[in-house]
Amino acid sequence: MYAPFRDAVESTFKGDRNRYQHPVGSTSHALLAYDRDVAEGADTVIVKPSLFYGDIVKELSEKKLVPVACYIVSGEYKMLSDYGNSTNSMDAVVREAHLSLVRAGASILITYFTPFILDRLQKW
Numbered sequence: 005m006y007a008p009f010r011d012a013v014e015s016t017f018k019g020d021r022n023r024y025q026h027p028v029g030s031t032s033h034a035l036l037a038y039d040r041d042v043a044e045g046a047d048t049v050i051v052k053p054s055l056f057y058g059d060i061v062k063e064l065s066e067k068k069l070v071p072v073a074c075y076i077v078s079g080e081y082k083m084l085s086d087y088g089n090s091t092n093s094m095d096a097v098v099r100e101a102h103l104s105l106v107r108a109g110a111s112i113l114i115t116y117f118t119p120f121i122l123d124r125l126q127k128w
């Protein structure tokens with residue numbers, strides 16, 4: 005999900021970051037990290053990437069301890085952009101994707117679509 009960002013910054017990183025990324029099939033790792041981070045004084049938690057993790061966003065936001073921020077990373081941006089461009093449905097797909105995270109409980113959206121959304125917010 006991070007390849008477009010790494011390409012943009014001409015990253016020389018080789019390998020993977022599996023040692024500190026949560027296993028895709030597990031909810032419990034994310035919940036343990038949340039408990040640890042809140043106990044250490046975090047004032048916000050970030051779910052990143054976020055579009056495939058609506059279940060995690062919902063579970064964390066229902067705890068109501070700290071706001072949940074959702075980071076729509078570069079690979080998600082590319083997927084949405086490619087789909088929106090190829091089907092001439094950018095407004096609809098961007099709106100639906102971002103509202104899905106709001107519906108799941110996101111308090112903050114971190115997204116490369118910010119200028120696009122701000123241009124349309126009054127209509128949505």
Ligand SMILES: NCC(=O)CCC(=O)O
Pocket residue numbers: 005006007008009010076077078079
């Ligand atoms: N520290 C920068 C990032 O994490 C970027 C992630 C992305 O947008 O792929």
